[in-house]
Amino acid sequence: MTTKLHNTLTRSTDELKPLDGNKVSLYTCGLTVYSQPHIGNWVSYIYWDVLVRSLRASGYDVTRVQNITDVGHLTSDEDAGEDKMLKGAIKEGITAWQVAEKYIQIADDEAYNQLGLVRPDHMPRATEYIPQQIAFVQELEDKGFTYVIDDGVYFDTSKLSDYGKLARLDIDGLQFGARVADTGKKNPTDFAVWKFSHPDEKRDMEWDSPWGKGFPGWHLECSVMAREILGDQIDIHTGGIDHIPVHHTNEIAQTEAVTGKQFSNVWLHANHIKVDGTKMSKSLGNIYTLQDIKDKGFDLDAFKLVVLSKHYRTEGNFTWEILEAAQNRLNNWRAAGDLRWQGAGKGSVDSGLLELLQNDLDTPGAVAKIDELLGTEQPTGLHKLLDEIRDLLGITLHRDDITDEQKSLISEREQARTNKDWAKSDELRDLLAKQGIAVRDTPSGTIWAHQ
Numbered sequence: 001m002t003t004k005l006h007n008t009l010t011r012s013t014d015e016l017k018p019l020d021g022n023k024v025s026l027y028t029c030g031l032t033v034y035s036q037p038h039i040g041n042w043v044s045y046i047y048w049d050v051l052v053r054s055l056r057a058s059g060y061d062v063t064r065v066q067n068i069t070d071v072g073h074l075t076s077d078e079d080a081g082e083d084k085m086l087k088g089a090i091k092e093g094i095t096a097w098q099v100a101e102k103y104i105q106i107a108d109d110e111a112y113n114q115l116g117l118v119r120p121d122h123m124p125r126a127t128e129y130i131p132q133q134i135a136f137v138q139e140l141e142d143k144g145f146t147y148v149i150d151d152g153v154y155f156d157t158s159k160l161s162d163y164g165k166l167a168r169l170d171i172d173g174l175q176f177g178a179r180v181a182d183t184g185k186k187n188p189t190d191f192a193v194w195k196f197s198h199p200d201e202k203r204d205m206e207w208d209s210p211w212g213k214g215f216p217g218w219h220l221e222c223s224v225m226a227r228e229i230l231g232d233q234i235d236i237h238t239g240g241i242d243h244i245p246v247h248h249t250n251e252i253a254q255t256e257a258v259t260g261k262q263f264s265n266v267w268l269h270a271n272h273i274k275v276d277g278t279k280m281s282k283s284l285g286n287i288y289t290l291q292d293i294k295d296k297g298f299d300l301d302a303f304k305l306v307v308l309s310k311h312y313r314t315e316g317n318f319t320w321e322i323l324e325a326a327q328n329r330l331n332n333w334r335a336a337g338d339l340r341w342q343g344a345g346k347g348s349v350d351s352g353l354l355e356l357l358q359n360d361l362d363t364p365g366a367v368a369k370i371d372e373l374l375g376t377e378q379p380t381g382l383h384k385l386l387d388e389i390r391d392l393l394g395i396t397l398h399r400d401d402i403t404d405e406q407k408s409l410i411s412e413r414e415q416a417r418t419n420k421d422w423a424k425s426d427e428l429r430d431l432l433a434k435q436g437i438a439v440r441d442t443p444s445g446t447i448w449a450h451q
């Protein structure tokens with residue numbers, strides 16, 4: 001049970017050493033639910049899904065939290081700009097609460113029904129943790145880490161000696177720009193933990209606090225919900241590389257300021273996927289959704305294969321040609337799976353898939369290994385291999401599986417034959433035939449096929 005992961009914090013690939021025996025606490029930053037998700041949004045979640053599957057298959061007892069950012073935060077990482085949720089609400093002529101609810105349902109359906117990702121154990125919403133977020137800011141204030149200016153309560157990053165350690169930020173090199181000076185912040189890296197509502201506006205989402213009516217800063221919810229559900233320290237925190245310089249840096253600052261302990265032992269970050277070798281943008285018309293993939297007749301498992309064929313730490317690319325190649329690979333796998341499943345003998349050899357995933361989530365290695373194994377004339381242990389592909393990568397190849405009951409009838413019949421109980425063997429063969437399953441006895445064991 002060894003799993004090696006590349007830790008952004010240490011810049012090295014280390015063996016996972018959970019804080020508590022074989023228990024692994026894992027926190028993933030979730031989506032901000034203000035618009036239709038595009039394929040780029042799902043990339044990191046596909047990797048973390050395989051991470052959770054492989055950790056569990058390795059014997060770890062994983063508890064996973066993935067938050068839902070349903071409270072308006074600002075469109076940029078800076079504490080200025082427009083509120084995403086409010087912007088969506090104005091665009092759609094509904095309230096911010098309705099915007100959040102609508103996209104929570106859409107994202108949930110896409111992730112867990114369509115992509116078949118494993119549902120996290122806890123999916124807290126930021127709006128459900130407002131009192132806890134206020135209490136957390138209070139703790140920060142009591143410990144002297146905050147100050148209040150016109151538009152909110154700010155975290156004073158100069159109070160932490162190791163601020164920016166995740167991103168190795170060059171704090172001294174950061175220029176105190178004019179824009180920053182205008183805001184009244186003490187340091188360019190200081191960030192809002194509580195933003196005040198504008199005195200002349202009524203927001204859909206705002207709450208009373210000891211400092212004034214307003215809403216939490218974006219980074220706050222993750223620190224608070226991770227602590228409330230998983231405790232002061234966690235084993236693994238995951239996100240996208242864009243989270244490194246600001247969001248995760250500030251999560252670490254807040255949590256470590258309050259607890260005095262290291263927040264997460266391991267930080268994992270997934271790289272982006274480009275589309276047609278460039279950034280997705282509205283003007284290029286290349287912001288594709290899962291629906292676009294389905295509309296063109298591709299399987300979402302083929303999209304998952306595009307993602308898994310590259311390592312999570314390298315930048316990927318999506319084109320329709322690349323998707324088509326992945327679809328062909330998937331079709332080949334399925335055909336091999338169908339054929340070999342029906343003809344496969346028994347036996348259970350180690351496919352080596354789990355070992356590859358335990359090596360810093362080597363999904364491209366796993367995909368190449370499956371190509372090799374399914375390309376073999378008569379792979380032993382095929383039943384187990386197909387189960388592993390389903391359990392570890394979340395890709396199902398055996399479309400016409402038989403039921404567990406039918407599998408046990410086949411085993412029972414094999415046992416009867418071993419005991420030379422021919423009457424019983426024939427009786428079971430007829431029973432299976434009635435259910436549309438034909439059995440044939442070969443030197444390597446019983447094989448079956450749909451009639």
Ligand SMILES: [Zn+2]
Nearest residue numbers: 029030222247
């Ligand atoms: Zn987060």
